[in-house]
Amino acid sequence: MEKLVIQGRTRLHGEVTISGAKNAAVALIPATLLINGVCTLENLPNISDVQIQCEILKELGATIEWLNPNTARIDTSTVDNYKAPLDKTSKFRASYYLIGALLSRFHNVEVGLPGGCNLGARPIDQHIKGFEALGANVEVATGKVTASAENLIGAPIYMDTVSVGATINIILASVFAKGTTTIDNAAKEPHIVDVANFLNSIGADIRGAGTDIIKINGVEKLKSGSTYSVVPDQIEAGTFMLAAMATGGDIVLKNCISEHLDCLTAKIIEMGGKVDESGDEIRVYCNKRPTKANIKTAPYPGFPTDLQSQMGVVLALADGTSVISENIWESRFQYTYELIKMGAKITSQGKTAFFEGVEKLSGAPVYATDLRAGAALIIAGIAAEGTTELYNLQHIDRGYENIEEKFRKLGANIIRVRE
Numbered sequence: 001m002e003k004l005v006i007q008g009r010t011r012l013h014g015e016v017t018i019s020g021a022k023n024a025a026v027a028l029i030p031a032t033l034l035i036n037g038v039c040t041l042e043n044l045p046n047i048s049d050v051q052i053q054c055e056i057l058k059e060l061g062a063t064i065e066w067l068n069p070n071t072a073r074i075d076t077s078t079v080d081n082y083k084a085p086l087d088k089t090s091k092f093r094a095s096y097y098l099i100g101a102l103l104s105r106f107h108n109v110e111v112g113l114p115g116g117c118n119l120g121a122r123p124i125d126q127h128i129k130g131f132e133a134l135g136a137n138v139e140v141a142t143g144k145v146t147a148s149a150e151n152l153i154g155a156p157i158y159m160d161t162v163s164v165g166a167t168i169n170i171i172l173a174s175v176f177a178k179g180t181t182t183i184d185n186a187a188k189e190p191h192i193v194d195v196a197n198f199l200n201s202i203g204a205d206i207r208g209a210g211t212d213i214i215k216i217n218g219v220e221k222l223k224s225g226s227t228y229s230v231v232p233d234q235i236e237a238g239t240f241m242l243a244a245m246a247t248g249g250d251i252v253l254k255n256c257i258s259e260h261l262d263c264l265t266a267k268i269i270e271m272g273g274k275v276d277e278s279g280d281e282i283r284v285y286c287n288k289r290p291t292k293a294n295i296k297t298a299p300y301p302g303f304p305t306d307l308q309s310q311m312g313v314v315l316a317l318a319d320g321t322s323v324i325s326e327n328i329w330e331s332r333f334q335y336t337y338e339l340i341k342m343g344a345k346i347t348s349q350g351k352t353a354f355f356e357g358v359e360k361l362s363g364a365p366v367y368a369t370d371l372r373a374g375a376a377l378i379i380a381g382i383a384a385e386g387t388t389e390l391y392n393l394q395h396i397d398r399g400y401e402n403i404e405e406k407f408r409k410l411g412a413n414i415i416r417v418r419e
């Protein structure tokens, strides 16, 4: 078993380069199935979710050549199988994109029910509703999803809830559908725009990505041979911004898009931190104890649920009592029990948690309960007095590239130990 050992009370300082976005990469890789040819993806984060997604594509028959650790040349012309390996697809959430992509390419698909972090109920009814509206027969039984369609025909689709996964999946399924598909009440996250930009760059006709209404006019085929670079990861960037806040640090983030972080920047300023933006760099610094703030998670451009736990660490140390309302995932306060072991004063009930800020946290053995909780506990360990041992690293490795290396470059005393 591996653990991170962190000696705390470090003020982070220096520069960190942000990797490509996990949640864009895990959609772009299955999107290459639509090409039935070759494309090169650059700026892919070197994380286990990307590796699994690539392994699945290879099992379907694709050839993947890594030109460097972040660039893959993917040839999907050799894919001849629409049944994704159930053992791998059930390991992570983003395997649901194989449903849309394989349905689009073969009009047939069989995929294991998606797994991923335990954040409470994670239904896919909106994905299914979209596929059915396009003319597919979808069945969910014995741990797998099967879908087939004689023809996919464009249709108006109203999403009952704003869903990142369903929006992207319906885009994937409708790229070749005859006529026009309209997704109303679509999600607007930067990774949705990234997937649309990628597909449009190779011949798709997708309009309105980044707004509530997306229109997809079906095309006959996509172009082979292009190169595309994955958008920077706004959640990784936000994680480092909040690490600067929690540790009284001064750090510069490189390779990020500051507009994607507007709501976090506003909160940081509200809490007494400073943010300077210049080109693709953001400097964040805070030389006093942050003040309390209230957070309500919401779909983009609201405060991202994927930064809620990292913000929770800052609020645990802030001056005053703060409230977080988690409106996306019902089980995203599990990390608060780990923070309490480090001396935090937090009470939670249902969707709400109250943070009575303390002056310092103390190192303790703690467990990453999900991906973002893991990142939050690293931040807590760096800010805390004494030694923190962090377990369950497989969650963190799913979504952060070289995380301890990046924190070490910022001055953190953090090592990975195999027990």
Ligand code: EPU
Pocket: 023, 026, 093, 094, 117, 121, 122, 123, 124, 125, 126, 127, 128, 161, 162, 163, 164, 165, 166, 187, 305, 306, 327, 328, 329, 371, 372, 399
């Ligand atoms: N929902 C439904 N029905 C559906 C789909 C979603 O009721 O068919 C509900 C969910 O239960 C949830 C809300 O709608 O309450 C939003 O879910 P969404 O579909 O947007 O989430 P997702 O696509 O499963 C992605 C990210 C998550 C991130 C959420 C919200 C990927 C692979 N995952 O999940 O990322 O929290 O959007 O922004 O893109 C993470 O990176 O740590 C992570 C969990």
